[in-house]
Amino acid sequence: MKGAVFTELFDYVEDAHGPEFLQETIDAADLPTKGVYATTGTYPTSEMVSLVSVLSNSSGIAVPDLLRVFGEHLFGRFTVSYPALFEGCDDAFSFLASVENVIHMEVRKLYPDAELPTFETAVHTDTHLQLIYRSRRHMGDLCEGLIKGCLAHFEEEAVITRTTLEESPDSVIQFDIEKQPK
């Protein structure tokens, strides 16, 4: 997983609960990297799972909920850190449909070794977008949070229906996003 996700998580926790809480979380997670991450690096997904588990325990919030909330926050951070990726995109469906062929391609320019999930656009109409998420890291909840963050960024209302197509070895999830009139 990209270091940016870890550093954003740390910033998010630190901003919400202070540096001491963050350090306690890192210590409790017993991370092989000791929590030393750089946005440009790539780190084991298992460390993210450990961190989120610790946070879940300490906060009493379920892991899926934590990942969704963090995903929503993470998307907002991406809009700040990588504004170039959003140039030319006026709505959430267009952006989400371009993730596989445009956004991921740009990411690979920076990080050729990045192991990215795939986002297949199965249906794309004005009101309905069907995305098929496929990843070995099983981060469907984080993905759902990111989709929500995207809708929030473009100030659009939509209902997200999530269907698990496969669980192992890859997690394959179908997201049907139905746009709601404003």
Next chain:
Amino acid sequence: MTENIDLYKSIAAREKASRKEAERLLEEKSRELFSQQEALEVSTAHLKKTATLLSEIMRVAPDGVYMISSSLKLHDCNAAATEQLKMSRGEMCGHEAEEYFPGITRVLADAGDGYFSLEQFRVRSADGSSFPAEVRGYHGPIGSERIYLLFVHDIAKRVASEKKRTRIEQQLDEARRLEAIGALSAGIAHEINTPIQFIGDNLAFLQEALKKIHISWRKYEGLRSAVAQDEAYKDLVKDVDDHSKEVRLDVLVKDIFECLQESQEGIAQVRDIVLLMKEFSHPGSGESDDVDINRLIRNALNISKRNIDSGIIVEQDLSENLPELNCRQSQLQQVILNLVLNAVDAIKDKREEGGKIRISTKSVDGFVQIRISDNGGGVPQSLRQKIFDPFFTTKPVGKGTGQGLALAKDVIVKGHSGRLTLVDEASFDTTFLIELPMAHVMEEIISAEEHDVTAA
């Protein structure tokens, strides 16, 4: 304590910001690097494509391309060049250009910057053979060096084809000229033939009549002798004798006989000329057959044996490897005979004693060559152009008709698509060269003539 905590927080915040700035810069550099690499890949691919294209063009280029350094050494070349010089690129490189392009040093020294061209240049291959070429060249900077580029186009086939074409055109011109003369001869022969016929007949009649008159006169002479002593005819006999003495009748009759004989001979000669003219206008007669040229020459020499004095040596150098030629045997034999007899006459006229005639045969480049040489004084330079013209002769009046060489040339050129020329040969004054095409060359000539006719 609180101050320390605030200080550490400030330091931590600054460090965090520094890290983020470092990461941002790193990403920016990564992006730049990616763009540069992408551009590099595009230009590398373009370069590779261009290099491949150039290499392929050089490989398939039909002309030799030679790169010559400013020190006039061969530096590089393409595939066609290795075929032209019959050596590999490795063997060629480093050699002086002059070795393979004799005279190029002077040409390149005179060539300024830019393009130059040489219409015909002799290029020498590594195996010692050579070929004519058209050369286009360039002198100037290529990359970081100043070099000469030669684009060499082999024109051997074209030159050979032009030579062949020129030869065929000459033959066609010659054939046309002879045809025109033939047509003229036929007309003249026809016009002369009729009066000559009745002059000849009248002369024969006069000769016979004179014979009868002569017999009558002899009888009258007997009568005169019988009555000469008779007084009654004395005066009459005296008158006849006086008249006979005055007109010298006996001599007159003898002279008339001689005049008529000479006239008959003259007319016979004119008849012969007319016959030759007719023959000249119809050279195509006679059946063609596969002929052993050497046998033909031996036959001609046997026929002419009676005319060859014992003092004249006849040498034969006949190649035993000649192919048989399809030709009109009697015509060709007549040509050889004429040339041999011409040689004999020339030797008799010019030499007190001795003399040599040499006849040789050999095959050269698809042609059978027959050389008839003599040491009979030769043909003056001023007459060389005329000797094949009809009616031209250097022999005394009444001895030559001036048709022999013209007819011979006609038979060889028109009848056999060959050549008859006067050439120089060491140890001899005169050498006639007959060149007759072998079957495969004959086919080419006929094909070229048909092409020529079609084109016309």
